Amino acid sequence: MSGETPAPAPDDELEALWAMIRTRHGARLGAAELADLRQSVEGLVTLVRTLRAVPLANADAPLEILVPHRAGGRPGA
């Protein structure tokens, strides 16, 4: 056994998202800013994965609702 630690598997999703960021915004940023932005991206990807791990059922709806618009307000308001 060589005792070497295997390299982590590539995070395809993270790299695809980072590539999108670089395509959209990379040209206007310097190396330090890109490095900082990469950390932000990694942080956000970690957060969304935390949320993806929470089990949800079809009935778990957001609290946010559509309030159909009509000038003057809705009935009962």
Place this chain on the structure above:
Amino acid sequence: MIFTPLRQLGEQIRSRALSPVALTEAVLARLSALGPAYNAVVTITAERARAQARAAEREIAAGTYRGPLHGIPYGAKDLLATAGGIPTTWGAAPLRGQTFDTDATAIRKLDEAGAILAAKLAMVELAGGMGYRQPTASFTGPGINPWKTGHWSGGSSSGSGSAVAAGLVPFALGSETWGSILSPAGYCGVAGLRPTYGRVSRHGAMTLSWTLDKIGPLALTADDCGLVLEAIAGPDPDDASTIPAPFRYDPAAGRRPRWRFGLVRDALTGCEDSVRAAFDRSLDELRAIGDVVEIALPDLPFEAIARIILGAEAASAFEDLVERGLLAGLTAPEDRYTTYSRDVILARDYLRALRVRAVAAREADRVLAGVDAVVAPGRPILAPPLDKEFRSALRGTVNDALGALGNIAGLPAVIVPNGLDPGGLPTSLQFVGRAYDENTVLGAACAYQARTDWHRRHPPVAEVPPATGQP
């Protein structure tokens, strides 16, 4: 009249022992002389204030008294639109000259209550929504803490906190998406109220996050905050998120023969020693008026929910600023590009955050239904020094599960001072309640303040010569 709570000020004005004009001139003089020392002020609205003060004096002399805020000057966080050519800068250098044609609803309601707009107050640029991590994230400079001027006043309602603490205005309006009322109030040693989401109309206020933004008061006492909330709260056809019912501040409704306070397990994790010590002393006071029971918050990722919702909504809210290239003019370097990272929040992940938020809100309400209010340190740390990056819940460098939960679920919270550390910086205590329970959390905070005197202590502020009237 400086450092006098609103209820007493209002009575002095109502009884004509104090002139609104004299009070306004004193406030304008303090704003002018001391505001720059704390980077607290963007615009002193002297002309409007004097006209409003004269009108208040005439009305009261004629027997028309509008209520406890009639004739009392205040400052408004500079994300609330004000008409008449008064700039509304959002704390952002590229928007220094921005103006609006109409007042925000909260400003209009304070006009109707007879209050007097004396100043637009400094704030962190774009209310901190670009991911700032240092106090110097405003074109007005870092908010300076009146207790110790090498330290931050907190944000994003920086000027609102320091102006009330230094006695520049009797009360101020701030806003909170995640921490922006509680932070400056706590660091500056004043009271702050984050109302239930939807309690106060956001029409005319800058949007950072549609489902997280709330407008609320900062003042010397919790009772003062209740008086201001009643004036600014209520349904507004221009803001569909407003709660359909009016709000009446009812101190009697907020009294209990014996309180039941919830204390979250591990509430003190990550807190500085002086915060812990002050909180322990506060618990002694709270145990004298009630029971303190341990509670456990639901095991859900509140901070992840808050950060994804805030990130996605802020990215959308400021899309036009990005497209217009205005980010390059922001003061904090990280504010010029951090928002780009939010492009990675996919629609499905944003919707998942909203759905998990609903689960969190229901489970939290089940826990909170067993107590009158949850108590916790107002801030885990003392006001940070001006010259360093600070730890931030938004960036995940400090834990703020209760703050995250309170904001994602739209829950009300009151923060009040509960001590001074050996170096002279304030510590604070917060009460968080069930949705719509502002009277309860205000009552709890008032009960605490009736037994303590931290709200009567004020920072060492320079004397200002008596006002001599209009220039």
